[in-house]
Amino acid sequence: MSYNPLIPEPTESPYTSASPIQVNFAQFASIFSNPLGGVTYNHVALNNPNQGKHAAVLMQNQSVDPPVINTLDVIYPKNATSKVSTEPQLFLKIPEFLPIPQDGNKPGNLPMQLTYNSVGTAGPIYYSFLPGGYLLYFGSVTALGFITLSPVPTTILMAIAIPNNITAGLPNTVSTEIAANNTGFTIYSNAVGVFSFTWMAVAVA
Numbered sequence: 001m002s003y004n005p006l007i008p009e010p011t012e013s014p015y016t017s018a019s020p021i022q023v024n025f026a027q028f029a030s031i032f033s034n035p036l037g038g039v040t041y042n043h044v045a046l047n048n049p050n051q052g053k054h055a056a057v058l059m060q061n062q063s064v065d066p067p068v069i070n071t072l073d074v075i076y077p078k079n080a081t082s083k084v085s086t087e088p089q090l091f092l093k094i095p096e097f098l099p100i101p102q103d104g105n106k107p108g109n110l111p112m113q114l115t116y117n118s119v120g121t122a123g124p125i126y127y128s129f130l131p132g133g134y135l136l137y138f139g140s141v142t143a144l145g146f147i148t149l150s151p152v153p154t155t156i157l158m159a160i161a162i163p164n165n166i167t168a169g170l171p172n173t174v175s176t177e178i179a180a181n182n183t184g185f186t187i188y189s190n191a192v193g194v195f196s197f198t199w200m201a202v203a204v205a
Helices: 014-032
Strands: 033-036 039-042 074-081 086-093 126-130 134-141 145-148 155-163 174-178 184-189 197-204
Touching (some): 134 145, 184 197
Antiparallel strands (some): 134 197, 145 184, 174 184
16 A cells, blocks of 8 residues: 555544554655655655755746745746756745835835856856856956856856056056957956956856
8 A cells, every 4th residue: 555645534533544544654754755866855754863854845847926925935946048048946036125215116026036057166267146147257367368258148247357466566457348248358457477366257147
């Protein structure tokens, strides 16, 4: 026999429900947790030091943003389109955004993207995500010129570089120019000889 979530039935007496309850109890430990490919889904199995705790939680992808009910926040997966792909991402809707007191407009609760489908830890260009569907890129260079961002963002919002060396007792001058096609940016400087720059860019995924 297999686990029956409808046991015990409200109309059944304890006498007739005892046997199916015992079957359910015997099956419960094996179905409570669902390990697959080395990953535990939903809850950690019983008779484990972490029994009952949440493991990898499965969520159904939504085609539209669900409404906010009462004062509860809504966290849900939905497809998000970036420059390079369309992937399910985690979104958040809150009951109400609270602006500064001087803003008399009624605030909305538009969905906010919380995740991105990858992070870059290999270098030399590193990247991670920021709430709202943004990517944060950073790294360092020892040569002036163009820096190509990967993954390619939709729009680069800002790019800055900071000199790590000095020339004639002063920090090297530095400026940046974002490419018109938003594939990267160029670092300009008066630096000569041995030098390095730490840089950062923020972009729309």
